Amino acid sequence: MELNLTRVDYFQVGLTSPRCLRVLPSGAPKNQQKVVVGDHDGMVQLFNMKHGEVQFGFRTDTPKSISRLELGGALGTVKDKVFVSSGNEVRGYTKKGKQFLGFDTNLTEEIKSMHISGSDLLVCGDYVYNHYHDCQDSNYYLAADMINDVITLPVEKMKYLVPVLACEDRLLRVMRDSEVLYSVELPSPPSTLQLFYNDGGENGDQLLYGTSDGKIGLVQLGRGSASHRWVCESGSSAGNASTLRHGGITCMDHHDMTGDGVRDLLVGRDDGSIEVFSYEDGDESEPVLRFSMACSESVTSVQGGVVGNAGYDEIVASTYTGWIFGVTSEPMDRHMTSESGVVHISQDSKHKIQRLRTEIDELQQRVLSERDQYQAATQSTFPGISAVPFFSVNDRMTLNRSDASYLLSLEVQTAIDNVLLQSDVPIDLLDVEKNSAVVSYSTCDPDVSKLVCERA
Template sequence: MMEINLTRVDYTQVGVTSRKSLRLLPIAGKTQKAAVADHKGVLQLFGVRKGEVQQVFKTNPGLKISRLELGGPVDGVRERIFTASGPEVKGYTKKGKNFLTFDSNMSEGIESIYVEGADLFCCGKFMYNHYHDCKDTNFFLSGDQVNDVICLPSLLVSPLTPVLACQDRVLRVLQDSELLYEVEVPGPPVTLSLYGNDAGEDGTELLFGTSDGRVGLVQIGRDCPSHRWELPNEKRNGGVLCIDNYDITADGVLDLIVGRDDGLVEVYSYDDSDEPIHRHTHTCSESVTSVQGGILGSAGYDEIVCTTYAGWVFGLTSESKQKQVGPDSTILTANGKQKIIAMRTDLEQLQNKVMEEREKYQHTAQSNTAISAVPTFNINDKFVLNREDASYTLSLELQMPIDNVLLQSDVPIDLLDVEKNSAVVSYSACSPEEGNFLLATYRCQANTTRLELKIRSIEGQYGTIQAYVTPRVQPKTCKAEQYQIKPLSLHQRTHVFDDQRPHNTLTLTGQFSQAEMHSWVCFCLPELPEKTPPGDEVQFHFTSTFLDTQLECSYSKGLAKFRSDNISTISILKDVLTKEATKKKVRLDITYEVNDDSIPYTLNLIHPKLEYQLLLAKKVQLIDALKELSVHENSTDFLSPEYRQILSDSDQLKLEYKRQPCHLERLYGMITDLFIDKFKFKGQNMKGRVPALLEVLDNYDLQTLVQFFEQN
């Protein structure tokens, strides 16, 4: 298999960019033109000639541009540029003429658009509007936040079939103003793309990328969908922000190009297999907001053109670039040498100008008349739950370098190691009795614009994490962001529920509205829409990422019912919902049914995890002693195969143990809570029996543990 060699070439820098804010226009001549839009409201079209960026047109600054799309006749060339900012959609020709300014009259700002011939599809956070020739044609209100919109090719699929990518792990397939059906996908879908740029032979194949880093292909049939393949995120890379299809390997078959929020640009080849095979990865230090395959810099050389959050527009080109540079190099042409000398002169002039301005600022700052303007900056942040290791990833990204981040928490949390993180962390002493459980400072290296942290919380303990972000700017300024740790923080939305499991039930009745109960449930559980979904009764399903237990919430006006196979989940809900209702002075009547069979069932779910962690801890404890023995004997031959295996895997075992601090304590804590909660619902306080329970856990055996629960 041929190796892909791609070299980075920087073209220009624009303002902060949103997802899908760059498009390459169809090829005209030997190279293509690139259209890019930013948060300053500037749209620009440029080409590259002899290594120099040449601007075709540039608009004046205005409202933040949230999306850029290309459109054109249904069976023609897509060379018209459409941008969305606020409630408006504007259209430009490739020469920069503004031929359309359309006010959608949507009550929300437009977040995503798609253009198919004379049809325009616009989505806000929850609203979907379809316009035909700028006339309002169809409307749909989504049950959860809409992240992207696309339409199947109208030449192949009739009637028009728009698809919404929604935050609740669902693709909603529409027909007119009605929901045709929903397609469940493995994570919250962030971006959609037509497979092979034309949705396959039948025009029904869609690629999706999720915020937890998965990519998949789904076929949208008339009556039901079929999942073709899915790439799992085993390496726990960042979320997928953009997807493109382009033959970068020049083998006659389109490749899959993926851009992620942790700065990875990946190339996958389809080859003969159905599922794409990873071929190449390029790493940059910022979120990649757009990827497009094409020919921009040099005629005849394919490349991947990318934009980053901070506004860099660069290409990963297949053209070989010489590493030897400088005006004395024998390889460079006379023209190249002149360029380097001119660039050095420009750089010196800029450095002198910066020094002059700095001195001027220092001088005015010392006088009493000067007023220092606080620089404003935006934080591109993400706080998401990872199913694989039941932890939260907090990523913070700035347009400028980060100096330091101070993390403060009023709830007990663990900070886990992140390999990509090069920041130096230091912890300060805290006073938990004053409600301060964590104070950590991350000092970033020079030019770090993105920081990623991993956090694990304890269910039942809820509060707020505050991040104080200080960039490297003068005068010093700081911005604080808050992130909620919810009572059932390790639960994740799902669309399946196993009725065969033994369940405990909590029923609440009282003088509360459906909206009030929805706000209380939102306070308890993550991944729920802020707005109350339409309908007289609302139903949500969750699964615990830590224990694989499940929860069903269904509520209407005056009645709420919760079912779970984990009695501790029911106990947490009962305590928190009662507290919230008391705050609002709403009287609740509470009834519950405890199913004794649910206890051994939950213990069986915990068993493999507990057994694995106990074995891991035991192996790590043995490593040093085994190393000492092997050094003393100058051989490992006398050891049993099991011990030899422990020695050979010692680094990996230590790393895994280090990555999962307090994992065993967490499992012990959950079993203890299960024990206390079981008897709490029976009106008995069993805290005095906890030491005996811990003794059983220290000599762990599943049957003995189940018997202990039953005997007490």
């Protein structure tokens, strides 16, 4: 079945970390759902769509940036409580915005990943894993390499807590209390974890992992060992595997986008790809790519739900720079009719166009006002300096094993005009198909091996 999905932008927040957006469950299928998102400004916002406009349920501030956002609740009940990690603190909010938890973990590291299972809280820094039960310290583990993600198998099906750590040394570490029960070796470093079908499958022991080089795999975790079910290397950049590299997996979710009653796999990548995979044979074989689209920046979260309009499934996504948008199954031309060559637009669409025009005019006025203020400041007799504002940089250096090269990725909030690359060891720059930059090499000091400037 071919999927026809269209992107619809909602609004923009601050910079976002991976998996800081969640869709709250609804009371009935196909009903509109609410979305909660946290950003680097420390803002937690819950919103829903009404008549094409964003309606905010609550907004609240935290002192530090949000590094992870999870939904939780008592075992066997609806997970509609919002938990966020900020620095080394975990806060909990109801869907009305009332804070009911403020827990200082006293960790020396800032929390990078988190998982909630009933009254069990699992948090990880770069190397340290901590397990809290009812906010009491229960278990602790110091990993040999960096921890990229943490998850537990569903307690409702397993009957006991099974934490799993995804570590940079290509291992999944299955924990029992404060010790490693066993490790599962993977083909590449895992970057994110997700339960199969969001519930671990029939027995609750199946776990999906995404890797930094774009692979997706399924493992079945037994009591003392694990078995690999399949590894999927195909994606939106599929082709000649020896020359093309898939973007790293940043987030995954499951939602029925094809309407066949079986939940599909939703994938977000750090190269801006959003993909939908269908399971042809359940867990017996790797999924088949059904839909793919590309954004201009890395995707940090994907969630399936019904947000824009009731009755239409969509993928709600966030990007590194904070854009929140939907990829919806709603036909965009359903608000338009054509008679005798004349196109008629619905009243809602007319209001939306008018609001966009008004917003553009306001932005243009703000730009002119700020420019005038800057010009006045530069001509002032008072001493001062003109400085470039600070921008957070999202940088990655990823190994491409097929040709033994490294891919350097740089991402900031604004457009990049120039990149100056200085190296004290000899390097070769390889050209790629989608490259549009102009590269110039400069003479450099004897203690510098290479000085390169790339212009966009």
